[in-house]
Amino acid sequence: MVLKNPADLLRLLLVAVLVYPxxxxxxxxxxxxxxxxxxxxxxxxxxxxxxxLATILLSRDVSLVEGILALGLLVALQYAVALLAVRWPxxxxxxxxxxxMLLRDGRPRYDTMRRVRVAESEIRQAARSQGAGDxxxxxxxxxxxxxxxxxxxxxxxxxxxxxxxVRDEGR
Numbered sequence: 047m048v049l050k051n052p053a054d055l056l057r058l059l060l061v062a063v064l065v066y067p068x069x070x071x072x073x074x075x076x077x078x079x080x081x082x083x084x085x086x087x088x089x090x091x092x093x094x095x096x097x098x099l100a101t102i103l104l105s106r107d108v109s110l111v112e113g114i115l116a117l118g119l120l121v122a123l124q125y126a127v128a129l130l131a132v133r134w135p136x137x138x139x140x141x142x143x144x145x146x147m148l149l150r151d152g153r154p155r156y157d158t159m160r161r162v163r164v165a166e167s168e169i170r171q172a173a174r175s176q177g178a179g180d181x182x183x184x185x186x187x188x189x190x191x192x193x194x195x196x197x198x199x200x201x202x203x204x205x206x207x208x209x210x211x212v213r214d215e216g217r
Contacts, residue, residue, distance in 0.1 A: 054106075057106070058103060058104070061102060061103055061110055061113075062103055064110055065099065065102050065103065065110060065113055065114060065117075068114045068117070069095075069099060069114075069117055072114075072117055072118050072121050073121065076121045076122075076124075076125055077125075079124075079125075079128055080121055080124055080125070081095075086143065086191070086192070086193075087124075087127060087141060087142070088124070088192075089192070091120060091121075091123075091124040094120050095117060095120055095121070098113065098116050098117055098120060099113075099117065101113070102114075102116070102117075127141060142191055143191045144191070144211060144212070144213045145188045145189060145190050145191055145196075145211060145212045145213065146158060146162055146188065146189045146212065146213045146215075147186060147187075147188055147209075147212050147213065147214040147215070148162070148164055148169055148187045148188065148189050148195070149169055149181065149184060149186060149187035150185070150186055150214065151185065151186075152180075152181050152182035152183065152184055154166055154169065154181075155214075155215065157215070158215050162189055164189060164195075168195065169181070169187050169195065172187060172195035172196075172197050173187070173197055175197075176197040176199070178197060178199060183199060183200055183201075184197060184198065184199055184200065185198045185199060185200045185202070185203040185206070186198045186203070186209060186212075188209070188212050
């Protein structure tokens with residue numbers, strides 16, 4: 047069962063040549079935010095776009111017009127949600143996770159680390175990747191909304207204003 051129907055290859059080629067430019071146009075019109083990784087919702091949209099594209103290419107049950115409409119709809123919904131978050135700040139509590147303080151003034155927040163499932167070894171790795179050899183020299187390690195760890199050294203803390211929206215349960 048290497049190839050059931052040679053016509054399927056021709057269909058795949060034709061659909062790919064038509065849907066790929068449509069996807070590029072949709073993404074260019076929607077702006078840079080569409081494929082960003084600012085939060086979990088953005089990641090879900092990116093994965094959904096890839097899944098939808100694969101379905102359009104491989105499933106004979108989905109017409110080209112339906113597929114392009116589905117791609118456009120996903121991008122439009124992501125755009126609407128991002129616009130809602132910017133224009134109506136209270137919606138951010140529902141749509142986005144807040145960054146979380148995992149280490150403050152060199153002291154790990156073990157209860158918080160357990161709750162968000164981050165091991166101390168992951169904090170040490172993040173510190174090393176930023177060139178920090180001593181956790182005691184760190185002002186903060188923050189679990190960001192996209193799942194990455196931000197490391198702020200004591201010398202880089204400044205007035206600490208970048209930490210204003212960080213959930214700090216250890217205070």
